Amino acid sequence: MKKQTLAIDTPFQKGDAYGALSMPVYHTLAYEFDNASVMSDAFCGRIEEPDYSRVMNPTVNYLELKIKALTGAERVTAMSSGMAAISGALFSLVEQGKNVVSSRHMFGNTYSLLTKTLPRLGVTPHLCDLTNLEEVEAAVDENTCCIFLEIITNPQLEVADLASLASIAHKHNIPLVADTTVIPFTEFCAHELGVDIEVVSTTKYLSGGATTLGGIVIDYGGHPEFARRLHDEMLFNLGAYMTPHVAYMQNLGLENLKARYEYEVRNTVALVNRLRTLPAIKSVNYVGLPDNPYYELAQRQFGKTAGCMFTIDLESKEACFKFINSLKLIRRATNLFDNRTLAIHPASTIFGPFNDEQRAAMDVLDTTIRISVGMEDVDDLFDDFKQALA
Template identity: 30%
Template sequence: MSDLKQKTNALHAGHDTKLTGGTRAVPIYQTSSYVFNNTEHAANLFGLKEFGFIYTRLNNPTNDILEKRLAAVEGGVGAAVFASGSSAISSTFLTLLKAGDHIVSSNSLYGGTFNLLNVTLPRFGINTSFVDPDDVSTFQAAIQENTRAIFIESLGNPKLDVLDIEAIANVAKANNIPLIVDNTVATPTLLNPIKYGANIVIHSLTKYIGGQGTSLGGAVIDAGNFDWTNGKFPEFTEPSKGYHGLKYAEALGEIAFIVKLRLEGLRDFGGALSPYNAFQIIQGLETLDLRIKQHSKNALEFATWLTEQDEVDWVKYPGLAGDKYNDLAKKYLPDGQSGIVTVGLKGGYEAAQKLADNAKIFSLLANIGDTKSLLIHPASTTHQQLSLEDQLSAGVRPELIRLSIGLEDLEDLKNDFKQALKA
């Protein structure tokens, strides 16, 4: 089974039908807790002498299958799922870092992530330097003695900048720190950051992997390729006070991070994914390959059409021949550039808001990756809390509309956009 291709793994990995009563579909294990065989069995589970199910905040059979599938399709050694993408990101940082540590991050981020790094984590003594990812040398220049991670989005939301993951991974490796990549917009179908040197991959499962707009979820995939014993991460090499002196790196080897994330991140911060949502997300993962390629095809055609509209000032989509990131897209996203398109209207901020108010098929809401087409005006919503300078750094201009192109007939989408432009 280890030699199966990605599309097959998305349908089969982690599910042994002989262990689930012959069920072809993954069952929903809607339970909070699990009966132990006896007190010795319970003690062994809590003492990490054997693996098993203790409490659904830590693990669950439905979630376990989703985790194994995500690890398989991303090429990792293990995964942990969370209640949301934001929970996955915050739990990763709070498990990995401590007060006094430092992060170097690309400046083109989802607004919620930017605020986590810029506002919330500094309250815990963890600070971030934001750099322009177009110039890879800025990552090295921002490295400090206490830097313990580099964080990027593989395809920035909503800037749609394609990052040179391989070059940034080389910077991380040279400084003995992990590269953490949010791969939500690209998805594992279109891009596997681990192939280019990433150490940890994060997803908001709410978006393309779930794909239906029904369920929140997040995931962290561990590549198992980082040396936690290099001297910069004593929490992995010194005895753990929470687990009777356990030394994570020594005891767990390549899965040290993902186990620590589960044992501390889920145990202490509690951002557990519900089994029902895990089930829903599994359904989405099974059709991801088909959907994301059609999303990408539709987005490219729609972006091309937008460039021909008189009311449009500019269009950004990495698949367009003239786009700034087209060459990087050919390297990292040759099978499609996902379903997000950004467009700037000549009428500026007010015109963008009016268009959003008058669209009929495009739904005005704060999400991406649905089968239905969506739009939003980031300057007044998702990135409203950022300063104007930070908005512009993230690629959010006043006239920008972010479009998540769905699976509808493109002629209907074009006609809807035409009428909204006239309005």
């Protein structure tokens, strides 16, 4: 079946007693077993039966099975947030005395995880330019656990060559781990590009308009110990599993994801082309523009799509604040890929805890505003930009 059909009609694990068309919310904690042997098999992982909702729940498991069917992954694990997915994946790979090769171009909390949290546990970040393959080769050594990146960095909008990075990773027998949140996994196949482990903040596109908080780890089998560590250690010992109500909402969001995404992409393309005509905007950065330096690579990797996030640069930080304060329709809020269009000044918010030198190293500028495009009429969005810039 095609992906859109699978997103709606993936069969339930078991038939529902009442013939429900949508997977019900199993808002329960524990499950009764027929006998002690079955109970033991469930707890020890010899059979796929829920034993305790902190580590397995039928509603959550259905979302995992649906995404597994859509991606062809060996295993999918639903987590409580995107950051839980990232930290769970990395904690399943790293060891004391090892290192992670990554970039300074990434979301602020991910950067903090790599440069503050992991070093306290004896894991060193090797940060380099992931678009420079020679630099990546030099950064990888015998203690490297993985190469980690965002497929389109937030908010720099840098795109690295996934197939080339995968080649380097696999030559050294380490996995390539990619945060693919910016492009839905229904739109391209990360595994075909060499990605071994995919992490996604399902809070974004999947939730269906910022309804719920969640994350997923998609494992394509690139590391022999990864699945065991993620399930037996991260889920059991850290307790960051998705809740059943969140899974129910995100199951519904997945069903209409394609329609929402295609509409938002059309909005984004139309809006960025109009914004380039406004003199007050010094530059518009969107990977889907043909003159963008990453356009051809992004087209090869992700197809005819570049997501619904772009940035604009104004003349100063003061101009950015004045613009944001003057918005009437577009919301002053964080998050990405809501049904509503959102604007934020990354340097003073997401990256506010970092000092000027750190932000400069991450190429986070005071003049940049990040826009996440929603589902409003594009004429109304453009009008709001014009009046706020006036």
